[in-house]
Amino acid sequence: MLRNWGFWLIVSQFSLVFCNQKGSFKERLDFTPLPKNNLLASFNFEIKSDTVNWYDTSSTYSHYTVFPKSLGPILEDTKTRELHLRFSQGWWDSELWGSLPQNGSQSGGTGVEVWAVIEADNKTEAEGEWIHLVNSLSGLFCASLNFIDNVITTNPVYSLQPTSNFINELPTEGDLFLFRSALPREPVCTENLTPFLDLLPSKGKNGLSSLLNGHKVYDSQWNSMSIDVETNCDDELNCHYDLKQNIHMIVNTKRVLSKLRDPLPVPTPGNELRCDRTKKHDAYYCFPLVDSTDIKIDMREIFGNIINGENTVTTEKSRVCAHTVPEVWKVLAKVNDYDSVFAYSEVQEPCYEISGTDTLNIELKTDRSDITLPLKEPPLVVSRSLTGYSQDSGGLRIDFRNPSDSEEVNFVYYQSTPWYMKTYLHTLKMTLTNNTSGESFVIPITDRSIVSYLPEFYYEPMIDRVRPSHLELKLVLPPNFSMRLAYKFDKLMLKYAEYPPDANHGFEIEPAIVTVVDKFNKVIYEARTTPALLTLPTPDFSMPYNVIILTSTVMALAFGGIFNLIVKRVVTEEQAEYYYQQNSPKLRLRRLIARISAKFQKKKAD
Amino acid sequence: MFMLPALFLRLALFLTIPADIESIIQDSVLFSTPTNSYKQLQEEFFLQHIRHTVTTSPLLITILNLINNDQFLTNLIYSVVDISIAYLLVSTIGRFTKVDRERILKLYLFNPLVLLSLVSKTTTIFNNLFIVAALNALTVSCYCLSAIFIATSAYFTYYSWYLMVPILTYIYKETQCTLIVIKTLLVFAATTVAIMLLTTQSKEEFFTYYRELSSFTTITPNLGLWWYFFTEIFEFFHNFFIVMFNLYTFVYVIPLTLKFQGRQDYRKGLIFSIWVILALEAIFKPYPVIADHILVHSYVPLWSLCFHDLKFPLLLSYLANMVLLLMLPTFYFMWINLSSGNANFFYAIGLVFSFIQVAVLMDFIWAMIQNSHRACYGFSRKRLTQI
Numbered sequence: 001m002l003r004n005w006g007f008w009l010i011v012s013q014f015s016l017v018f019c020n021q022k023g024s025f026k027e028r029l030d031f032t033p034l035p036k037n038n039l040l041a042s043f044n045f046e047i048k049s050d051t052v053n054w055y056d057t058s059s060t061y062s063h064y065t066v067f068p069k070s071l072g073p074i075l076e077d078t079k080t081r082e083l084h085l086r087f088s089q090g091w092w093d094s095e096l097w098g099s100l101p102q103n104g105s106q107s108g109g110t111g112v113e114v115w116a117v118i119e120a121d122n123k124t125e126a127e128g129e130w131i132h133l134v135n136s137l138s139g140l141f142c143a144s145l146n147f148i149d150n151v152i153t154t155n156p157v158y159s160l161q162p163t164s165n166f167i168n169e170l171p172t173e174g175d176l177f178l179f180r181s182a183l184p185r186e187p188v189c190t191e192n193l194t195p196f197l198d199l200l201p202s203k204g205k206n207g208l209s210s211l212l213n214g215h216k217v218y219d220s221q222w223n224s225m226s227i228d229v230e231t232n233c234d235d236e237l238n239c240h241y242d243l244k245q246n247i248h249m250i251v252n253t254k255r256v257l258s259k260l261r262d263p264l265p266v267p268t269p270g271n272e273l274r275c276d277r278t279k280k281h282d283a284y285y286c287f288p289l290v291d292s293t294d295i296k297i298d299m300r301e302i303f304g305n306i307i308n309g310e311n312t313v314t315t316e317k318s319r320v321c322a323h324t325v326p327e328v329w330k331v332l333a334k335v336n337d338y339d340s341v342f343a344y345s346e347v348q349e350p351c352y353e354i355s356g357t358d359t360l361n362i363e364l365k366t367d368r369s370d371i372t373l374p375l376k377e378p379p380l381v382v383s384r385s386l387t388g389y390s391q392d393s394g395g396l397r398i399d400f401r402n403p404s405d406s407e408e409v410n411f412v413y414y415q416s417t418p419w420y421m422k423t424y425l426h427t428l429k430m431t432l433t434n435n436t437s438g439e440s441f442v443i444p445i446t447d448r449s450i451v452s453y454l455p456e457f458y459y460e461p462m463i464d465r466v467r468p469s470h471l472e473l474k475l476v477l478p479p480n481f482s483m484r485l486a487y488k489f490d491k492l493m494l495k496y497a498e499y500p501p502d503a504n505h506g507f508e509i510e511p512a513i514v515t516v517v518d519k520f521n522k523v524i525y526e527a528r529t530t531p532a533l534l535t536l537p538t539p540d541f542s543m544p545y546n547v548i549i550l551t552s553t554v555m556a557l558a559f560g561g562i563f564n565l566i567v568k569r570v571v572t573e574e575q576a577e578y579y580y581q582q583n584s585p586k587l588r589l590r591r592l593i594a595r596i597s598a599k600f601q602k603k604k605a606d
Numbered sequence: 607m608f609m610l611p612a613l614f615l616r617l618a619l620f621l622t623i624p625a626d627i628e629s630i631i632q633d634s635v636l637f638s639t640p641t642n643s644y645k646q647l648q649e650e651f652f653l654q655h656i657r658h659t660v661t662t663s664p665l666l667i668t669i670l671n672l673i674n675n676d677q678f679l680t681n682l683i684y685s686v687v688d689i690s691i692a693y694l695l696v697s698t699i700g701r702f703t704k705v706d707r708e709r710i711l712k713l714y715l716f717n718p719l720v721l722l723s724l725v726s727k728t729t730t731i732f733n734n735l736f737i738v739a740a741l742n743a744l745t746v747s748c749y750c751l752s753a754i755f756i757a758t759s760a761y762f763t764y765y766s767w768y769l770m771v772p773i774l775t776y777i778y779k780e781t782q783c784t785l786i787v788i789k790t791l792l793v794f795a796a797t798t799v800a801i802m803l804l805t806t807q808s809k810e811e812f813f814t815y816y817r818e819l820s821s822f823t824t825i826t827p828n829l830g831l832w833w834y835f836f837t838e839i840f841e842f843f844h845n846f847f848i849v850m851f852n853l854y855t856f857v858y859v860i861p862l863t864l865k866f867q868g869r870q871d872y873r874k875g876l877i878f879s880i881w882v883i884l885a886l887e888a889i890f891k892p893y894p895v896i897a898d899h900i901l902v903h904s905y906v907p908l909w910s911l912c913f914h915d916l917k918f919p920l921l922l923s924y925l926a927n928m929v930l931l932l933m934l935p936t937f938y939f940m941w942i943n944l945s946s947g948n949a950n951f952f953y954a955i956g957l958v959f960s961f962i963q964v965a966v967l968m969d970f971i972w973a974m975i976q977n978s979h980r981a982c983y984g985f986s987r988k989r990l991t992q993i
Contacts, residue, residue, distance in 0.1 A: 390943045391943070392633075392942045422824075424648075424649045425653070426648050426649050426652035446652065459653075459656060464818070490826070493837055495837055495839075496838050537942060538948075539834065539949045540949050540950050548838065551835045558964040559854075559857070561964070561968045562858065562882075565992070566862065566971075570979045570990055570991075570992055572991070573988065573990070574988065576991045580993075
């Protein structure tokens, strides 16, 4: 018997070696200086799990190695095949910073956004799993994801389509459902970073993750934290999870340095002011110049930390890369705080591989910070705003601009608006303007000719307290043209208890998603608009008792008055007076006494 | 004789009114609510093309489909409907009283409030048409037609079926034949089912609208009493009061019918009870608009016989109404657009407006009771009272 066990153990170990893939972990940090003394720092962590088999329920044993144990069971429990989470803050200025890092595929809109592909037998079951999933994630990421319900969830049709390859490779048992929801009001802060670091095998203790400090990450101009889990399979249908964790942040170096010098903001002292010498300048006059282009900044200043030695679990060496113009930028690596040359050779992308347990600090130095690598222009510029000023109705306006002179842009505009924005889609008007000549023309959505610019769209109107409006437009924008979409909506009132605290602050409308696709419908760029702040009509919150009482009074008055008129007998006033005389309390009493005494007398007589 | 000029006036009004002013009127709190606005009708007309279910008024969507949503034809339909209302109204009133027909026609056809209400193009006007037509059909003894019209009206606003109670009583009193009453009731039921089957694809979609109407899910400020009450009510009592408010208008139907069918001139008595029910609906319905009140007040000349029994002279009550109708949009504008007032101001004026309507209505009921009493016991100068 024992021999038998041993045999099986050996076999199973062999099978582990041959059939199963081992997990792996990779990490990388990129620095990209941007104009106006800004710096883009991109952290990238990639984790590959061991082979997973969802359908084999007999093997309850699962080994997670580098893949986070906290996430795995949640995914398996809710049959989530793909999961994407975004925690973002700030606004990406594409005019100043160019296109988003990784073509926007890892950047979210302000607040928290989550979408997932769930396998289930039917929609109801999938909805249940979705709610289960967001509730579990809520606890894991210390975010209000538990407030997600069907009222703010949509099922995107053209946007955010699954990227895992298992969909094509593996025949699934159930159907796949895509759910997406966002919390634009959620403040992203340090308590969301700690769980992010906990997912990493290094737990923020060493390697690149030792740089991440909540106070510094969330003090940036713009930051976006993303977690993407995909299920990918190889040709032999061995499937595994691919977990990608990214943090992108824009740091204004001058601001960081001045904050380090003066933690409390103080006005620049007179002798440090940089005045325009061509203009009048003395003790009272100064026309300030732009920030100086002299920069010397290191990791300790940017992140508050330095790299705490090599990450011991990575399958390949961790790398730090800087994307600069080598002629003017110097990148130095300081091992154990001793200067050493980084590798600022002719190569455009000098990288440094971390090894050993020594600490590492990287320093960026230049006297011409205005010279950076050329910015990549985004294929489409988008902005969205609310129009109108009244509290009972308004409009939404979305502006797109195609910066290219030669190529048309095909893109999908996705937007989910809450149920209290009663959308009138028939009022949607498209205005196309030529960027150079300024000529423009308007096409209402009811016009057939709109098909050449809006070949397809999907619209699911809102239902009160049940689901949001879900709009997805497939749009085509010719080269050198701008497009404006505008439509109207009504604002509905909420019930007393449905208003959040500080109701007059307004309601955040989640950012819209723009997905630029190429001819083969492959996503080439993704961007989010800013959230919008919607003010709704508010009741007087101190009034419930008064309103209930006053309204009920009018209704009772009508009821009492009308029924009084219906039920009572109509007589002339004289008859009434006679009746009252006959029935006055005094007479009644006398009659009663008379009757009682009559009875007594009768008894006596008996 | 006024019909043609009135029709031209209406068409000219639709053609000449600037789009901005038209949209202000169409969005105005006095004339439209989310359930009956023209904007909503257009939205649903648009949505049905992308294969979505139509909830508010499939019947009207069908009509819009027939005319292909043509602007001029729509305006023409609205104008013709409005003029038909005036015509039917005058012929009903003329059958009962000897008031000057032309004056009533002029009052309706050239009434600025009626014209504004028409410009708002709310669907309430169709409901009004069917109610006016039903009453007219009743007075000329076309009972089945009357039932068909009430069924159509009930299709727009479900509580119109309340009117079947006095109407059936009227028919019974008139014919003394139970068979005809049952026949009318069957016609009513058949029409309801027929419309349901003809215009909606699914049962689900048919009930959505009525569920929304009776459970008051869409809360927007309006002339009525519901909106602020259900904004402010504690969640625990919400469903209880939804039921109470829905029952509230029905509570009056049978007592009013019983009371006024006893009048010697039972025809006038029952028409009066229908009128009172209509007035109560206009005041206490979830989404009232001015068009509902217009319908009610258009019938006032019918009760000219009891004008001298009114406690408040008509001039006074209409003056009060006028002042309130000016104050309502003002306070609404102050709250919604200027933010210099809050919801309470608009609510308070709406409350007073409802109260005045109730007071005027009670005055009419008392006057009618006195009139019935005099008709029964002989006209004397003696003052009447109730015990």
